[in-house]
Amino acid sequence: MNLNFTKNGLLFSFALLFLGCQSVTQLSSPTIEISDVQAAQDFYSWTEDRIPMVSAHRGGPYPGFPENSIEAFENVSKQTPAVIEFDVAISKDSVLVLMHDNTLDRTTTGSGKVIDHTYAELKELFLVDNQGTTTSFRIPTLAEALRWSKGKVLLTVDVKREVPFEMVVEEIEKQQSVPYAAVITYSIEDAKKVYQLNPDLMLSVTIRNEEELERFEDSGIPLKNAIAFTGTSERPKAFNQLLHDKGIFTILGVLGNLDKSAASRGDQLYVGFVQNGADILATDRPLEAAKAIQELVPETSSKSKYFKK
Template sequence: MKINWNWIVVLALIISSCGQNSTTDELTVAEEISTVETGDFLIQVDDLEETRDFYTWTSDRIPVVSAHRGGPYPGFPENAIETFDNVIKFTPAIIELDVAMTKDGVLVLMHDDDLERTTTGKGKVEEVTYEYIQTLFLEDEKGAQTEFRVPTFKDALIWSKGKVLLTVDVKQSVPYEKLIAEIRETGSEAHAAVITYSFAAAKKMHSLAPELMLSITIRNEEEIQRFEETGIPWTRVIAFTGVAERPQEFNQALHEKGVFTILGVLGNLDRSAIARGDEIYAGFVQKGADILATDRPIEAAAAIKTLAPSSSSKNDYFTRK
């Protein structure tokens, strides 16, 4: 079934009635939203060809959100599968997650090197065993303990199929070869794009797994040129344009190469939306951002609702459960 964007009107009404100007208001919005009855909004691809088509820019593309660290809200901690499930009750989304490795070589979802901020445990991820990790509970951003456990990377890969696309942030302790092996073992090549932070890292990842999509930081014309010197095809690229808005002409230059842009609105730009109103998210999309990487995926999705074309060559990738 093709996606029906009318559901977001409900969210927009909730958000506008709650206000956007304080931490208390932000918590109220999340609590209010969590009571809305919805289905699951899915992004579905069957193979790498469809994934590349999804990420190939066209003038009728559908703008989407990327849920940073999975889109945590009160009661839903970062990098938890239950949190991913919560987000897609309200919007189709790309899920950004973080992968670290335990002392005994198990890949788990964890952003920090240390366990203290997001779990009931202590110590560094790379210095503890997976057996220990399994005893822990995740905590939300307010430090409240939840009933949710730390997922493995394999858990997330298996969960993602038929539901979302992933962008995978790889921590320094994780060998690319091991990450790629788990993606291939679970048949998740179509669902997992790997984030790289340098052209050297992108070249290495592409040499090891030329089939995978890569999220590569490209913020200016010079970096476009430097990227082209890597020899990586543009058909393997999603361009992360940084955490500051880029000129419309720059986004257009990437679009002319068939490339989707990801603007990181997490941080300062998300805070600006809270202070000034969520309509600024629509402005980013109107100037050429195709994906908004945000800590507020539900609110950002509501704000860009009117920018989805009524018909699109991408429609078949969006369904509702």
């Protein structure tokens, strides 16, 4: 199969895989269109022909593209189909914005705690990339990110501790983003709370072993609502298979040590993670990881109907 690579080999065309084209050049990456709840549950229901993907941690920051910026999301999504993970914080006047840290110092031209600033103050700041370079990009609101994402990418929404789940779910509902915006939860109690707020939402749930799986199964939340985050170290292949047998997608967090290992030892390590049962790689290197695992994308897949040129 012929795949087209551009921009120093980092970009590749998944469209060749999904659309079955044999000799097309300069194609942009297909978007992911999940239009209703049933489609989301179908997409995340594990099947043998699932399409392995990357999840861009904090949106996939690269030089010139700060974390948790719509510009970073756009940069990644133009180059590979992706799940975009981002963080939601709250301003002094209760506006939901995208920010990972509790403070502004590292990623913006401002300083101090996010929650001590009004949105009017926050929107005057510029975002700073991971190399310390100030950009012309601004802090986005959750509403802006949800609107941008529709028909382009899937989302996993990481809710900071001081942010009420009620506000996040309300905004997801307001923007009609329930089908494509999964909410990240770190405990069974949080998962049950989000499920009670909206039983149609997909939930990213930490399930790293059989004990945590059993606790989730006892929670009353249907398995069809779950995407299993299996931690930041590889799980045994047999455990991944157990999740797959129950129809559950797995997200392996390769961010951190596993990303560093791939950067130093070779990106083919990402292939091994997928072959071991990881369906989505949550990574700080989404373009490199996506390029490595493209060879594992099936020629035809029941999931490919959700990828649109």
